[in-house]
Amino acid sequence: MRSIFILTKDQRRALLLDVLIVFLVLIIVVTGVSVYTGYKVMNPMKxxxxxxxxxxxxxxxxxxxxxxxxxxxxxxxxxxxxxxxxxxxxxxxxxxxxxxxxxxxxxxxxxxxxxxxxxxxxxxxxxxxxxxxxxxxxxxxxxxxxxxxxxxxxxxxxxxxxxxxxxxxxxxxxxxxxxxxxxxxxxxxxxxxxxxxxLEEYTKKNFTYWTGLPNPIGKYMIDIAENVFLDLDLKExxxxxxxxxxxxxxxxxxxxxxxxxxxxxxxxxxxxxxxxxxxxxxxxxxxxxxxxxxxxxxxxxxxxxxxxxxxxxxxxxxx
Structure with missing residues (x-):
């Protein structure tokens, strides 16, 4: 006999809240990594x-x-x-x-x-x-x-x-x-x-080469880094x-x-x-x-x- 699980209204709210928290944490982590990556790229060892x-x-x-x-x-x-x-x-x-x-x-x-x-x-x-x-x-x-x-x-x-x-x-x-x-x-x-x-296109295509991170998230990270570091504008x-x-x-x-x-x-x-x-x-x-x-x-x-x-x-x- 197959069991059917029906979430209550409170359970649905709790699940949605959990999903939102996980999503928010991911955004914070990716943003933090983006800022750190941008900082490292703009501050190579002399x-x-x-x-x-x-x-x-x-x-x-x-x-x-x-x-x-x-x-x-x-x-x-x-x-x-x-x-x-x-x-x-x-x-x-x-x-x-x-x-x-x-x-x-x-x-x-x-x-x-x-x-x-x-x-x-x-x-x-x-x-x-x-x-x-x-x-x-x-x-x-x-x-x-x-x-x-x-x-x-x-x-x-x-x-x-x-x-x-x-x-x-x-x-x-x-x-x-x-x-x-x-x-x-x-x-x-x-x-x-x-x-x-x-530079903009090259960075997107070669993001993994320079950072070790996956290319697909490169565009998002570059946008974040450009907005944080105002002197970095790849389009120029x-x-x-x-x-x-x-x-x-x-x-x-x-x-x-x-x-x-x-x-x-x-x-x-x-x-x-x-x-x-x-x-x-x-x-x-x-x-x-x-x-x-x-x-x-x-x-x-x-x-x-x-x-x-x-x-x-x-x-x-x-x-």
Whole structure:
């Protein structure tokens, strides 16, 4: 004989209350995890600078300059050209990847700086906010870093008198360089190694990679984090849109097919939106390790590319 259970009115109310409490607890837990995840992403551990330019026999000047928008104090190195037969009128600005700094990256940025310096370029290497020796502030994966790079360009223009500028960046620094390069008349060429195309879409698709949490709850967590951390707006960081402005200036995209952090298809998306761009897909490397595996080819190729947009504009120093 089958038993039939009929809940009383009080039992139904109690069950509904239990369900509501469980739902509320889940909302609180997910919201708390979202805020914590957002906080951790925006506060990566700051890495120490381990080597100085002097290791490569490079002269350098320690530089402190302000972000021209919010006055965050930024630190860097000005490395002058080592070709003393003439006075160089061109510079290249390095922008590092997320969680790294101007020197401490998976590749040897100072070795690359030396090659640029011997080729007649001044080099400006700096730390984004909340990185290296720069002032502590939320890391925003391109939103506020854009203003850091614009401030670096302003420093090079006003303090050093250089207006022919190339940008090179890796990962977050690559995406930031694409955006800033589209906005600055002083930037003639951009080298972007392993960028993402759209930060909002990339984050949703790769939420598990960076947080270890399931992708399906990523959108909700991102919305919560953006509302709590007002400086985090992923919709502002869209390099593929900025790429449309590259008509008269150069954009070179470099990406490895073995990149497990940011797919090379992100660079392909940017490339297909740029009127004037070159795309170099490598077979070795991994994420921002292209230079590590093919130093000479990497140096030769990017210097040749920049040379198409920044001509040698020297005046001989006969003093």
């Amino acid at each position: 890495l120490a600078i381990l080597q100085l330019p002097s290791k490569y026999d490079l002269e350098y000047e320690n530089v402190t300059f302000p972000n021209i928008y919010d006055d965050v104090r930024l630190k860097g190195w000005w490395i002058p050209s080592t070709n003393h037969d003439f006075i160089s009128q061109k510079a290249v600005i390095f922008s590092h990847s997320y969680g790294d700094n101007r020197e401490n990256m998976p590749i040897d940025t100072l070795k690359l700086a030396k090659r640029f310096s011997t080729e007649g370029f001044h080099v400006f290497m700096y730390d984004f906010r909340n990185s290296g020796e720069s002032e502590k502030s939320y890391t925003t994966i391109g939103a506020k870093e854009r203003t850091d790079l614009m401030s670096a360009i302003q420093y090079v223009k006003e303090t050093k008198g250089i207006h022919n500028i190339a940008l090179i960046g890796w990962s977050m620094g690559a995406a930031t360089s694409i955006i800033v390069g589209s906005e600055s008349d002083d930037v003639k060429a951009v080298i972007a190694d392993s960028p993402f195309a759209d 960081v869209k390099p593929y849109v900025a790429a449309k402005a590259y008509k008269d200036k150069g954009l070179m995209l470099i990406h490895s097919k073995k990149d497990g952090a940011i797919s090379y298809k992100e660079s392909e998306q940017i490339y297909h939106n740029a009127p004037n761009a070159e795309l170099w897909i490598t077979k070795k490397g991994g994420h921002i390790r292209n230079y590590k595996h093919q130093k000479k080819a990497y140096e030769d190729r990017i210097i040749h590319f920049i040379g198409k947009y920044i001509k040698d504009d020297y005046r001989f120093d006969r003093a």
